[in-house]
Amino acid sequence: MASQVLKNLKIYEVYIQYWDPDANDTFLLVGLRGWLHDHADELNVAQAKRLRATDEQVLQLVAQNYEETEDTVDLRLIAEIIKLRR
Known part of the structure; x- marks a missing residue:
């Protein structure tokens, strides 16, 4: 599961870096x-940061x-x- 967490974290990071308000794909x-x-407890310290x-x-x-x-x-x-996580 750790590899899935890392993979999804990378996807999230890259997507937000290049986010476009008119791309029509933010729902994903x-x-x-x-x-x-839901899987935040599986992140190590560096990943959580x-x-x-x-x-x-x-x-x-x-x-x-x-x-x-x-x-x-x-x-x-x-x-x-x-905000729910904080």
């Missing part, structure tokens, strides 16, 4: 972030108040998942 990330939320850093990027993107699109709505859902 909602489930992935939920999965990471990477997850927190990527989550901070999500919160910064949400704060930028992009025009309302399906992707921005989904990004706000991800922010809610992040």
Whole structure:
């Protein structure tokens, strides 16, 4: 399972790094972030730090108040998942 956690963490990091409010695919990330939320106890210290850093990027993107699109709505859902974990 550790390899799946690392794989999903990498996907999450890269996706957020290149996130586009008009890509129409952020809905895929909602489930992935939920999965990471459910498996957070399997992360080692370095991976948990990477997850927190990527989550901070999500919160910064949400704060930028992009025009309302399906992707921005989904990004706000991800922010809610992040807030549940904190």
